[in-house]
Amino acid sequence: MIKYILKHTQLPELSVKNTIELLDQDCTIPFISRYRKEKTGNLDEVQIGDIVTYKAQFEALEKRKTAIAKAMQEQGVLTPELQAKITATDNLTTLEDIYLPFKKKRKTKAETAIKNGLEPLAKIIMAQRNDEIEFTASKYLNDVIVNEDLALEGARHIISEWINERSDIRNGIRYQLENYALITTKVIGTKKDDEKAQKFRDYFDWSEALKRSPSHRLLAILRAEKEGFIRVKIEIDNDRALDKIESRIIKNNNACGKQIELAIQDAYKRLLLPSLSNELLKNAKEKADTEAIAVFSKNLKQLLLGSPLGEKRILALDPGFRTGCKLVCLDAQGDLLHNETIYPHAPQNKSTEAIKKISSLVDAYKIEAIAIGNGTASRETEQLVKRIQFKNPLEVFVVSEAGASIYSASKIARDEFPDYDVTVRGSVSIGRRLADPLAELVKIDAKSIGVGQYQHDVDQTKLKQSLDTVVESCVNAVGVNVNTASTSLLSYVSGIGPKLAENIVNYRNENGAFTSRTAIKKVPRLGGKAFEQGAAFLRIKNAKNPLDDSAVHPESYSIIEQITKDLKISIQDLIGNKEALQKVNLEKYCTDTIGLPTLKDIVKELEKPGLDIREKAKVFSFNQDIRSITDLVPGQLLPGIVNNITNFGCFVDVGIKESGLIHISNMSTTFVKDVNEHVSLQQQIIVKVLEVDVARKRIQLALHKNM
Known part of the structure; x- marks a missing residue:
C-alpha cells in the first residue's frame, strides 16, 4: 500500500506510513492535519486527502485481485505464473486484461466454434505454415459444419477472440484511442427542432479530439446523448489500427495469412473497437467527473466560508408578487420571534402598509439588519426597504436563496419548526444564512445549492464523498459553539457524526449549556x-x-x-x-x-483565540437602473456578484433574472489557467457588458475590476 501511495503522491514515506496508521485508528482528516503534525511531517488536508484516496484505490485493487484469483482457482486455470502476474500488477486495466481470457462470457461465436471442434483448425491457421488450408478445413466437416467456408469462418471466430484477448494488441489500440480518437456527434433527425434540444444545438454536428475536449463540454455532450437528442461516436484511423495489428500477427502472406487478415478485421470491428471505445469514453467521463467535482468542491468551500454578519437581530424577507413577501424576525441566536406576510407589490400594491409594518417590526424587535432573498421580486423589495426612514441606520443585504426551498421542505426544517409552513421556514433560512452561512447551509443537500457544473451527471457517490469532505473541512476550520449549534452542524465535527450530534443536543436540552x-x-x-x-x-x-x-x-x-x-x-x-x-x-x-x-x-x-477565519459580511448594491435583460447595453460597467464558477468561466448576478457569463478568455488580458485564481464565489466585482442575446437570454461579460 505504501509503495502504491508513494508512486501516486511523491510524499515522504514516513509521513505516508504514519498517516495510514492514524487513519486506521479512525482519526479524521481535520484532526490529523491540525493536531498530529509531528506524526505526518506537517501534511495538510489536501495531502492527507490524497493518501485517503489512493489508500481506498489500493484496497479496491487488492479486493479485485483476490476475487479474480479465486475465480480462476475455481476454474482450475490459476498457474503460478498467472498468480505472479496478478500479484505484481498495480493497475486495474492490466488486471482485467489478465483475467479476460478466463472470464465467464455469455455464449460467443468462438465458444460455438470450439464446441463444433474447430479449435485445432484455428491453431493450424495461426501457425501460418499451411498453403492448402481449404483442403485442411474439409477434414473438420460434420453435421453442423457442412462445408469448408463454415469451417474457416468458425476458425476465424476463434482467432478473433484470441486476438481480442491479447493484452499487447489491446494496449496498442488503447494508445491510438487515447492519443488520436475523435468524438463526433450527430443530431437525431426527429429531435432537431425539439425545444428542449436547442440548448445542445452546438453539438448537433460536432467533432473534436477527445483528449482535448474540456470536462464541461464532454459532460454536455453525454447529457445530450442520454436525453436522446444526439448520437455519439468515437473514431480513429481504422486502416492504421488494422495495419498495426496485422504487423504483430501476420508473418506469412499465404492462404493462412489471408484467413488471419479476415479474423483481424472481424476482431477489430466486432470486439476490440467497441469495447475499447467504451472503455475510453468511460475513462474520459471519470476524468470529467473528477474535474467537475473539483470545481463543485471549490465553489462549495467558498460558499460555506462566506462572510457571516454574526449574532445580530435580523428581519428576513422572502420576496414575491402575487403571494406576497413572507417576513420573519429573528433574535441574535436565529430563533424565530415573529412572522407574517406583506403585499407591497402587484397585484395588491399595498406598499404603504408594508413600509409601516416593516418599520414598526424593526422598532419592536430591535432589528439590526435586513436580509432579502434574491429570487422573484427581490429588486422591487430591496427598493421598497431602502425607501424606509428607519430611526437607526440599518444594513440591507440581498442573500442567495439557493437551496432554501429544499431546506424548508426537509425533515430537518420540519423538526425545527413543526408548527410553521414551508414559507416561514424558507424565510428563516434566508435570515440565518446572513448571520452564519456555514451553520445554515450544512442543513441543505450540497447538490441543491447549485454552485457547480453538471452536478447531476457526475458519479453521485464520488460527488457526495467529496462534498462531505469539504463540509467537514469547513466546519472544523471555523469551529462550532457546542451550546448553540444545530444537530446538522455538530454532525460534521471531527469524530462526532449524526448520532452523537443528536445525543449532544438532547443532553444540552435536558441539562442546560455545557x-x-x-x-x-x-x-x-x-x-x-x-x-x-x-x-x-x-x-x-x-x-x-x-x-x-x-x-x-x-x-x-x-x-x-x-x-x-x-x-x-x-x-x-x-x-x-x-x-x-x-x-x-x-x-x-x-x-x-x-x-x-x-x-x-x-x-x-x-x-487571537477563537478568531473567525471568515471575513465579515459587506453590504452590496446593484445598479438601480437595470431591471431586466433589455436594459443591458454593450459597454456598460455594472456591479455584480459572482454566483457560480466553472472551468470555462464564472457566472455573475448583475441584479436581473439572468446571470451573465465571464468566459475564461474575458477574465484577464493574460492566459487564465484557473478561474479561481481571479475570482471567488460571492465576490463583489465590476463587469463590462460585451454582448446581449435577448432571444437566447445570454449575457457575455468581461471582468473589469474587483471591488
Missing part, C-alpha cells in the same frame, strides 16, 4: 476516541477555562499551564499577550508527542 469541554464527556456514547477527535473543534463561550473557547486541544492544556507557571502569569493574562508569547522558548516545552509545529500553532491561536 460549561466546559470536559463536561462534553458526559454525553451518552461519547467515548474517549470521539472526545479526542472532536473536543478542540467544539467551543465553549464564557467557559471557566478560556482555552475551552480556542482551537487548542485539551491534550495540550498542561503545556500551556507549565508556560504560564514559568512566566508567573495566569492563562487569562497570557491569551492575547503577544509580547509574552514571543518570549516563550518553545523548544523547552517539546515532548515525545508534541513538537514545534503544534507549539507554534498554539502560540498563534493564543495570540
Whole structure:
C-alpha cells in the first residue's frame, strides 16, 4: 500500500506510513492535519486527502485481485505464473486484461466454434505454415459444419477472440484511442427542432479530439446523448489500427495469412473497437467527473466560508408578487420571534402598509439588519426597504436563496419548526444564512445549492464523498459553539457524526449549556476516541477555562499551564499577550508527542483565540437602473456578484433574472489557467457588458475590476 501511495503522491514515506496508521485508528482528516503534525511531517488536508484516496484505490485493487484469483482457482486455470502476474500488477486495466481470457462470457461465436471442434483448425491457421488450408478445413466437416467456408469462418471466430484477448494488441489500440480518437456527434433527425434540444444545438454536428475536449463540454455532450437528442461516436484511423495489428500477427502472406487478415478485421470491428471505445469514453467521463467535482468542491468551500454578519437581530424577507413577501424576525441566536406576510407589490400594491409594518417590526424587535432573498421580486423589495426612514441606520443585504426551498421542505426544517409552513421556514433560512452561512447551509443537500457544473451527471457517490469532505473541512476550520449549534452542524465535527450530534443536543436540552469541554464527556456514547477527535473543534463561550473557547486541544492544556507557571502569569493574562508569547522558548516545552509545529500553532491561536477565519459580511448594491435583460447595453460597467464558477468561466448576478457569463478568455488580458485564481464565489466585482442575446437570454461579460 505504501509503495502504491508513494508512486501516486511523491510524499515522504514516513509521513505516508504514519498517516495510514492514524487513519486506521479512525482519526479524521481535520484532526490529523491540525493536531498530529509531528506524526505526518506537517501534511495538510489536501495531502492527507490524497493518501485517503489512493489508500481506498489500493484496497479496491487488492479486493479485485483476490476475487479474480479465486475465480480462476475455481476454474482450475490459476498457474503460478498467472498468480505472479496478478500479484505484481498495480493497475486495474492490466488486471482485467489478465483475467479476460478466463472470464465467464455469455455464449460467443468462438465458444460455438470450439464446441463444433474447430479449435485445432484455428491453431493450424495461426501457425501460418499451411498453403492448402481449404483442403485442411474439409477434414473438420460434420453435421453442423457442412462445408469448408463454415469451417474457416468458425476458425476465424476463434482467432478473433484470441486476438481480442491479447493484452499487447489491446494496449496498442488503447494508445491510438487515447492519443488520436475523435468524438463526433450527430443530431437525431426527429429531435432537431425539439425545444428542449436547442440548448445542445452546438453539438448537433460536432467533432473534436477527445483528449482535448474540456470536462464541461464532454459532460454536455453525454447529457445530450442520454436525453436522446444526439448520437455519439468515437473514431480513429481504422486502416492504421488494422495495419498495426496485422504487423504483430501476420508473418506469412499465404492462404493462412489471408484467413488471419479476415479474423483481424472481424476482431477489430466486432470486439476490440467497441469495447475499447467504451472503455475510453468511460475513462474520459471519470476524468470529467473528477474535474467537475473539483470545481463543485471549490465553489462549495467558498460558499460555506462566506462572510457571516454574526449574532445580530435580523428581519428576513422572502420576496414575491402575487403571494406576497413572507417576513420573519429573528433574535441574535436565529430563533424565530415573529412572522407574517406583506403585499407591497402587484397585484395588491399595498406598499404603504408594508413600509409601516416593516418599520414598526424593526422598532419592536430591535432589528439590526435586513436580509432579502434574491429570487422573484427581490429588486422591487430591496427598493421598497431602502425607501424606509428607519430611526437607526440599518444594513440591507440581498442573500442567495439557493437551496432554501429544499431546506424548508426537509425533515430537518420540519423538526425545527413543526408548527410553521414551508414559507416561514424558507424565510428563516434566508435570515440565518446572513448571520452564519456555514451553520445554515450544512442543513441543505450540497447538490441543491447549485454552485457547480453538471452536478447531476457526475458519479453521485464520488460527488457526495467529496462534498462531505469539504463540509467537514469547513466546519472544523471555523469551529462550532457546542451550546448553540444545530444537530446538522455538530454532525460534521471531527469524530462526532449524526448520532452523537443528536445525543449532544438532547443532553444540552435536558441539562442546560455545557460549561466546559470536559463536561462534553458526559454525553451518552461519547467515548474517549470521539472526545479526542472532536473536543478542540467544539467551543465553549464564557467557559471557566478560556482555552475551552480556542482551537487548542485539551491534550495540550498542561503545556500551556507549565508556560504560564514559568512566566508567573495566569492563562487569562497570557491569551492575547503577544509580547509574552514571543518570549516563550518553545523548544523547552517539546515532548515525545508534541513538537514545534503544534507549539507554534498554539502560540498563534493564543495570540487571537477563537478568531473567525471568515471575513465579515459587506453590504452590496446593484445598479438601480437595470431591471431586466433589455436594459443591458454593450459597454456598460455594472456591479455584480459572482454566483457560480466553472472551468470555462464564472457566472455573475448583475441584479436581473439572468446571470451573465465571464468566459475564461474575458477574465484577464493574460492566459487564465484557473478561474479561481481571479475570482471567488460571492465576490463583489465590476463587469463590462460585451454582448446581449435577448432571444437566447445570454449575457457575455468581461471582468473589469474587483471591488
